[in-house]
Amino acid sequence: MGELGEPPLLDHERHALFLDFDGTLVGFADDPEGIELEPGTLQRLKALQTSQGGALALISGRALASIDRFLAPFTFPAAGVHGQELRFHPGESVEAAPPPAAIEVARERLGLEIGAHDPLRLEDKGAALVIHYRTAPHEEERALELAEAAIAGLDGLRLVKGHAIAEIRPQNVHKGKAIERLMARSPFAERAPVFVGDDTTDEDGFRFVASRGGFGVKVGEGETAASYRLADVPAVHRWLQEAAR
Template structure:
């Protein structure tokens, strides 16, 4: 997936609200990471500014996150956005529309039982069941990296309909065939996104599919942080993202 970028530093181009479609990751991009996913802080100023951007772009702003859409709504209330949750396994094409899962949670039942049994004797692993995805967090116990990966690999042994995906001190099992790039591609087929220049910004390995798709489409691909990437541009951290979006920090 990775290739040598033409440009990996310097300020990305200024957003054009009349012609751009904005696709924004959440954790590590709009907000700082936390030791537990429920402990993040979303300031009222950020929520208000996202609402202003949504209106300026005539609704062409979507959140593309590993989180469930219902959790994004909870953090960003009272606002709602078009969204792809759980890396595209949930989709909401319109802000006031319904969230549609790509698959049901039952296909993960065997893996779910395997993971629960395996982590019972491993303090430091935090299990999150998203319904359509199963996640192990180990931000407070990085030494458990290989243990977490082994547990997840074992949970889907012999299955070609499930995949393991790595992130920053997190590892996830979910159905094969969907990622953030495909989620962005689906949104770009519909108004108000269709016909606009796609802009995606994200910080994690899980964002690379979307960064690659946007770059292939001639859009603006922005990596947050210093990790290897296929993105054309970089921003240093969450504070830099907010400044680029026009929010005073």
């Protein structure tokens, strides 16, 4: 593990807290819908939301409908599909940007290559397409090749590699932008953003929060633009537990 230290405790008056979901608040499962929340997670998030004056949001690559299922009966301000979907206040409706036209071409290309019995699994998030190879790690190279071929010659899309996934999504959509848009509104505005995430797709978020006087917290190993590091999901929960006091 690198030389980054553990993050300081949150300042409830000064910080706005942004949390990634998979790999940060919950561990991974072969089926993304099969993950399990650690006991106490919901209560901890709810307590933090209160102590933060509402300035807590989830920033995920998942669709918000999926996040909401796991956190029911609560809803939180959140960005889904890396910011393609946004909800500014709990209980409000979700604002979804229209997906770029090129995504349809990429979807068609991948649909021709990845059939029902393929060891690779294609997930269609509407504005983003994800090739999963968690259950078929030997297929990683093919997954990346297929993703590259799917966006070849198309404008406005980019390929991002994550934990056992290759994801195609709109070029101008990323977690840094998602946090920036939430930061423009109450109760986030005027606070310093803190973002906790584990994956390469979180690096845009780390860069953004640093530019606004806040800090990033990288979960797990790897090169990062974050200022601090926590070892794993249980370490995140311990830090949040302390911070909720």
